[in-house]
Amino acid sequence: MNQCTDQLVLALLPPERIASVTWLSRNPDGSLMAAEAQRVGINHGLSEEVVRQQPDLVVAGSFTTPATRGLLQRLGYPMIEVDHAESFDDIRRITRQVAQAVGEPARGEALIARMDRRLAELARAPGPRLRVAAWDGAGFNASKASLYNAVLEAAGAVNVANEPPASTYGRPDVEVLLQTAPTLLVMGAGLGRKPGLRDNVERHRIVRRYWDGPRTLTIRQAYYICGTPLVADAALRLRGELRAAAARVRTPLPFAATRAL
Numbered sequence: 001m002n003q004c005t006d007q008l009v010l011a012l013l014p015p016e017r018i019a020s021v022t023w024l025s026r027n028p029d030g031s032l033m034a035a036e037a038q039r040v041g042i043n044h045g046l047s048e049e050v051v052r053q054q055p056d057l058v059v060a061g062s063f064t065t066p067a068t069r070g071l072l073q074r075l076g077y078p079m080i081e082v083d084h085a086e087s088f089d090d091i092r093r094i095t096r097q098v099a100q101a102v103g104e105p106a107r108g109e110a111l112i113a114r115m116d117r118r119l120a121e122l123a124r125a126p127g128p129r130l131r132v133a134a135w136d137g138a139g140f141n142a143s144k145a146s147l148y149n150a151v152l153e154a155a156g157a158v159n160v161a162n163e164p165p166a167s168t169y170g171r172p173d174v175e176v177l178l179q180t181a182p183t184l185l186v187m188g189a190g191l192g193r194k195p196g197l198r199d200n201v202e203r204h205r206i207v208r209r210y211w212d213g214p215r216t217l218t219i220r221q222a223y224y225i226c227g228t229p230l231v232a233d234a235a236l237r238l239r240g241e242l243r244a245a246a247a248r249v250r251t252p253l254p255f256a257a258t259r260a261l
Helices: 003-012 047-053 067-076 090-101 105-124 145-154 176-181 205-211 229-245
Strands: 058-061 081-082 130-134 157-159 184-186 216-219
Touching: 003 058, 003 081, 003 090, 003 105, 003 229, 047 067, 058 067, 067 216, 081 090, 090 105, 105 145, 105 157, 105 229, 130 145, 130 229, 145 157, 145 229, 176 205, 184 205, 184 229, 216 229
Parallel strands: 058 081, 130 157, 130 184, 184 216
Antiparallel strands: none
């Protein structure tokens, strides 16, 4: 009943053992298991759907549809509630939690081992550290202790949001962006996003002037929005995308040499 826990279930179990996943799991922008989600039924977080499907276990996120969770628990449906993961250690923990609950602990350990191999592969050949700003309508993004930042670092990027002067700002600030002078802006593709005032920051004329085109890399939110072992594969793909984008940048920013250190 949660886009993130659904991906764990889809990675752990064959389709015939899954009554349904949330309809959001079929969106490739937000799910790394969208193709697999097409092979099973869906739900919209409604208790009526769950009662009709009669599952042996309900797997939910800790913030997923509280009213539905409460009603299903009162009706006696077995349920586990899974925290949101903000680190690779969190991913190991919740993968084991879900794997144990669905009776597939060995499969869970295999997924964790695959993730750790990918992370080790990334660490063996880090290459030059590429300075980037995770930037969206809220300004600087991917703060420390977030999964987004962990994925960026695993991919070989230095996120300027966590360096002075950007690290002292909890709000969007184009002047600070100029001071930090990142080589690339990394933007997550919005899920069902509509135009709004946020675009005044994200698409500020200074941002357009200096970072439009090859200096902006738009990535799927699926790369970092959900903590599953699959994000290590996403980090590996992201490293290739970052390097390819950096290779297309032909000239340095005119103010890069004077940025604050």
